[in-house]
Amino acid sequence: MDIVIVSAVIASLFLVIGAAEPLAARLRLPFSVILAILGILIGSGAIFFLRTELTDALNPVAEAILGLPIRSNVFLYVFLPTLLFQATLGMNLRRMIDDWVPIMVLAVVAVVVATLSVGYALFWVSALPLAACLLIGAIVSTTDPSAVVSIFRSISAPRRLSRIIEGESLLNDAAAIALFGLFMGFVMLGVPDPKLGEALRQFPVLIAGGAVTGWLAARVTIWLMALFRAHELAMISVCVALPYLAYIGSEQIVGASGVIAVVAAGLTLNLSGPGRLPPQAWTNLGEVWNLLAHWAGALIFILAALLIPRLLEGVQISDFILIGVVIVAALAARAVVLFGLLPLLTLIRVSPHVERPYRTAILWGGLRGAVTLALALAVTESLRVPVEVKRLVGILATGFTLFTLLVQGTTLRLVIGRLGLDRLSPIDEAMSRQVVAVALQNVREDVARTTDAYALTHDVVRSEAKAFGERLEKVVRATEDIDDILDRDRITLGLIALAGFERDTILARVRERTISARMAEQILLDADRLIEGARAGGRNGYQRAARKSVAYGRGFRAAGLLHSRLGISAPLVRITADRFELLLSQRLTLRDLGAFIEGRINRIHGRRVADLLLELLARRIEIVETALDGLRLQYPGYAEELERRFIRRTALRLEEREYTAMREDGLIGAEVHTSLLQDLGARRALAEDRPTLDIAVQRFELVRQFPLFADMDDKTVRQLGRALKTQYVNAGSIVVSKDGPAKGVYFIASGAVELESAGQTWRLGRGEMFGQIAILTKNARRAEVRAIAPTTLLVLDVARFRSLLKRSVALRDAVRASAEQRGIDPDALLSDKTGSIS
Structure with missing residues (x-):
C-alpha cells in the first residue's frame, strides 16, 4: 500500500476528529456518537466506491481505508492502555473511595451477571454451544470508558453520578476481558459446556497478578521520574512508557490482566506522583495525557466504526431476533443489580445509598463501544473458532454496540433531563440568584466609578446604564422570593x-x-x-x-x-x-x-x-x-520545624514573584532570569524536604514533661518511655468500659477524657492518669472512660506500674490525690493489703 495514501488517510482522520467536536456541540449529541456515525459512513462509503463502477478514481483511497491495519491487538495494546491510564490520572480517587462498594458491584458483579444472563438467554433461543454464548455475554458486558466518560462529562452530570460511572467503566474492562479470555479458550478448544466454577476460580488470580504488576511498574517509574526531576521532558517520556509496559508485561510475562495492571499503575501514580514530582511538571504531565487520550479515544471510535459495515456483512433476519435477545438480557441483568442488589446492600449497611434517579441514569448510561468491537474482532480473526460462531459474534456484538450508541447514547441527555439530574436544586438555584444579584450590584458600582474617571459622554452612559439596569432589575425581581427561604x-x-x-x-x-x-x-x-x-x-x-x-x-x-x-x-x-x-x-x-x-x-x-x-x-x-x-x-519542637519550612517556602514564592516582575519590566534579561530561577529551584527542592520525626527521642521528651515522673533520673525515664505503649482515640470513643478487667494504667499525653462512675463524672486532661484505682483495689473496673477530644494515651501494664509506684514519690502523691477525690481512703489503697506499698 502506498505510504503517501496511507499518510493522507490518517491525516484526514484527524481532520474528521477536529470537525466532529464542534459538530457534536451543534447537534447536542455526544462526541463519541458523532465519531461512530462518521466512522460508519466512511467505512460504508469506501465499500460502496470499491464495489461499484460509478468511478475508479476513488478506488485507491477506498482500498487504503479498508486496508488499514486495524486488528484487535491494535485496540487492546495501543489505544486501551492510553484511555485507561489517563482516566485514572484524572480521577479523584479519595472521593471515589466513598462509593467503592457500588463501583465494585457494577464493575465485577454486574459483569458476571450480564455474562451469565446474555449467555444463557442466547443458549435457550439459538443453536450455539453454551461456551460460545457465554463468550458473547462476556464481550457485550463491558461498558466502554471512552464512550461513557466523555458523554457524562459533556452533559454536566452530577459529580457523584460521574464518579460511579467512571469507576465502573474503568474497572469492568478487566472483569470482562478476563472472562473473555477464559471462554475464548473453551471455544477454541471445542469445549461445548464449560465448568463455570473452574473458570471463575481463575478470575481472582488474573486480577491480583495484574494489580501487583501495575503497582511494581508504577513504583519503578516514580523512582525514575524523581531521579529525572530536573528534566521535565525526560519525566514525561518515562511516564508515557508506563501503561504500555505494564499492560504488555502483565499479559505476556505474568499471564494476568493487562487492564488491571494499567489501572493499578495509574492509581499508584495518581496517589504518589503529586508528592514526589514538581507541581508544574505534574500539571504538564496531565495535559500531555489529556491530549494523548483525546486522540486515542477519537481514533479508537473511528477505526472501530470503520469495521462495522464489514462485521455486519451476511446479517440475516433471524439475527435481529438474537440482537434483541442480547439487548433485553443485558439491560435486565444490569437492572437486577442496580434495583435489586444495590438496595439490598444499602439495607444491610454494606453500601452507601445510591438514589433511584442515579441508578436509572447508570442503567441507561451503560454504553458499549470500541472495547466490545475489539473483542468481537479478536474472535473473527481466530482460525480456531468455527465460522458460524465468528459470524454471530461479529453481528451480535456490533448490533448491540450500535443500539447502545445510537439509541442510548443519543437519548441519554434526554433521560438525564427527565430525571432532573441536569437542573439545580432549589437551594442551588436560590444561591445562584443571590450571587448574581450581588455581583451585578458590584459591577454597577464599578461601572459608575469608571464613567466618572473617564468623563464619558452622557448619552453613552445613559444608554448603557439603562440596558444594564434592566438586567439588574430583572434579577432583583427574580430574587424577591429569596426572603422566604428558611x-x-x-x-x-x-x-x-x-x-x-x-x-x-x-x-x-x-x-x-x-x-x-x-x-x-x-x-x-x-x-x-x-x-x-x-x-x-x-x-x-x-x-x-x-x-x-x-x-x-x-x-x-x-x-x-x-x-x-x-x-x-x-x-x-x-x-x-x-x-x-x-x-x-x-x-x-x-x-x-x-x-x-x-x-x-x-x-x-x-x-x-x-x-x-x-x-x-x-x-x-x-x-x-x-x-x-x-x-x-x-x-x-516538630511543629516549629514545619512552621519554619512554611516560612521558607513562602519566602521563596515571594522571591520568585519579584524576579518575574523584574523580567516583565525589562530590568533583567532572559539569561539572568533563567539563572536566578535555577538557583531558586535548587533552594526550593531543599525546602520541600520535610523535617525528620524521631519518635524515640520525642518519647523521652514527652515522658520528661509529665509532672508525675519529675523525680525520676534520665535512665529511669528512658526505660519508662520504652515500656509505655501509645494508644490514639477519637473524640466520643470509649477507652475503657464498665466491669472490664484492669489491664493497665493510662496517662494522658494530649487531649481529654471523661470518667463516669457511681453517678459521678470527672474530666481529666493532659498529664493526668486513670485506671490506677482498679489495679490497686484488684477489682473490676466500675468506671467508663470516654474520650471527649482526639486523645493520645500512654499505657503502662500492671506489673510495671506497681514497680514504678514503689520508686516514685510523685506518682504515689498523685494516686493519693485521685483516691481522695473519689472518696477512697488513700492509706488503705496504698497499704500492703492491696499488694502495693504504704
Whole structure:
C-alpha cells in the first residue's frame, strides 16, 4: 500500500476528529456518537466506491481505508492502555473511595451477571454451544470508558453520578476481558459446556497478578521520574512508557490482566506522583495525557466504526431476533443489580445509598463501544473458532454496540433531563440568584466609578446604564422570593459557599507551593467532604465532615498497633508527620475564611447567617488548634520545624514573584532570569524536604514533661518511655468500659477524657492518669472512660506500674490525690493489703 495514501488517510482522520467536536456541540449529541456515525459512513462509503463502477478514481483511497491495519491487538495494546491510564490520572480517587462498594458491584458483579444472563438467554433461543454464548455475554458486558466518560462529562452530570460511572467503566474492562479470555479458550478448544466454577476460580488470580504488576511498574517509574526531576521532558517520556509496559508485561510475562495492571499503575501514580514530582511538571504531565487520550479515544471510535459495515456483512433476519435477545438480557441483568442488589446492600449497611434517579441514569448510561468491537474482532480473526460462531459474534456484538450508541447514547441527555439530574436544586438555584444579584450590584458600582474617571459622554452612559439596569432589575425581581427561604437553608447556602472558598484557597496555596503537593489531595478531599456534607446534611453534615477531617483514622490506629506490638515505627512516623502537616495547613487556611464571611457571606445572606458561620468557624479553628496542640505536646519542637519550612517556602514564592516582575519590566534579561530561577529551584527542592520525626527521642521528651515522673533520673525515664505503649482515640470513643478487667494504667499525653462512675463524672486532661484505682483495689473496673477530644494515651501494664509506684514519690502523691477525690481512703489503697506499698 502506498505510504503517501496511507499518510493522507490518517491525516484526514484527524481532520474528521477536529470537525466532529464542534459538530457534536451543534447537534447536542455526544462526541463519541458523532465519531461512530462518521466512522460508519466512511467505512460504508469506501465499500460502496470499491464495489461499484460509478468511478475508479476513488478506488485507491477506498482500498487504503479498508486496508488499514486495524486488528484487535491494535485496540487492546495501543489505544486501551492510553484511555485507561489517563482516566485514572484524572480521577479523584479519595472521593471515589466513598462509593467503592457500588463501583465494585457494577464493575465485577454486574459483569458476571450480564455474562451469565446474555449467555444463557442466547443458549435457550439459538443453536450455539453454551461456551460460545457465554463468550458473547462476556464481550457485550463491558461498558466502554471512552464512550461513557466523555458523554457524562459533556452533559454536566452530577459529580457523584460521574464518579460511579467512571469507576465502573474503568474497572469492568478487566472483569470482562478476563472472562473473555477464559471462554475464548473453551471455544477454541471445542469445549461445548464449560465448568463455570473452574473458570471463575481463575478470575481472582488474573486480577491480583495484574494489580501487583501495575503497582511494581508504577513504583519503578516514580523512582525514575524523581531521579529525572530536573528534566521535565525526560519525566514525561518515562511516564508515557508506563501503561504500555505494564499492560504488555502483565499479559505476556505474568499471564494476568493487562487492564488491571494499567489501572493499578495509574492509581499508584495518581496517589504518589503529586508528592514526589514538581507541581508544574505534574500539571504538564496531565495535559500531555489529556491530549494523548483525546486522540486515542477519537481514533479508537473511528477505526472501530470503520469495521462495522464489514462485521455486519451476511446479517440475516433471524439475527435481529438474537440482537434483541442480547439487548433485553443485558439491560435486565444490569437492572437486577442496580434495583435489586444495590438496595439490598444499602439495607444491610454494606453500601452507601445510591438514589433511584442515579441508578436509572447508570442503567441507561451503560454504553458499549470500541472495547466490545475489539473483542468481537479478536474472535473473527481466530482460525480456531468455527465460522458460524465468528459470524454471530461479529453481528451480535456490533448490533448491540450500535443500539447502545445510537439509541442510548443519543437519548441519554434526554433521560438525564427527565430525571432532573441536569437542573439545580432549589437551594442551588436560590444561591445562584443571590450571587448574581450581588455581583451585578458590584459591577454597577464599578461601572459608575469608571464613567466618572473617564468623563464619558452622557448619552453613552445613559444608554448603557439603562440596558444594564434592566438586567439588574430583572434579577432583583427574580430574587424577591429569596426572603422566604428558611434560615436553615440560608445557613446551608452559606456553608456551601464557605467550603467552596476554602477549596479555592487551598488550590491557590498549592499553586503558590506554600501547601505541599503531598498534602494537597488530602486537604482538598476534606474540603470536598465539607461541601457534600453541607449539601446533604446542612449544619450537622458540615460539622460531621469538619470533625472527620481532624479525627484519627484507621490507618493511624493500625500504625500505632504496629509500633506498640511489633516495634515497627516507620508507618507511625510517616502518618504522624502527615497529620502534623495536615493540621498546620488546615489552621493556616481557616485563618483566611473570616474575611470571606464578613465580606461576601454577610452581604449575600445577612448578619445572622454570617455570625453563625463565624461561630462555626471558631469551633473548627478550636478543634484544629486542640489537635495540633496535642501533637505539639507529644512531639515538642516538630511543629516549629514545619512552621519554619512554611516560612521558607513562602519566602521563596515571594522571591520568585519579584524576579518575574523584574523580567516583565525589562530590568533583567532572559539569561539572568533563567539563572536566578535555577538557583531558586535548587533552594526550593531543599525546602520541600520535610523535617525528620524521631519518635524515640520525642518519647523521652514527652515522658520528661509529665509532672508525675519529675523525680525520676534520665535512665529511669528512658526505660519508662520504652515500656509505655501509645494508644490514639477519637473524640466520643470509649477507652475503657464498665466491669472490664484492669489491664493497665493510662496517662494522658494530649487531649481529654471523661470518667463516669457511681453517678459521678470527672474530666481529666493532659498529664493526668486513670485506671490506677482498679489495679490497686484488684477489682473490676466500675468506671467508663470516654474520650471527649482526639486523645493520645500512654499505657503502662500492671506489673510495671506497681514497680514504678514503689520508686516514685510523685506518682504515689498523685494516686493519693485521685483516691481522695473519689472518696477512697488513700492509706488503705496504698497499704500492703492491696499488694502495693504504704
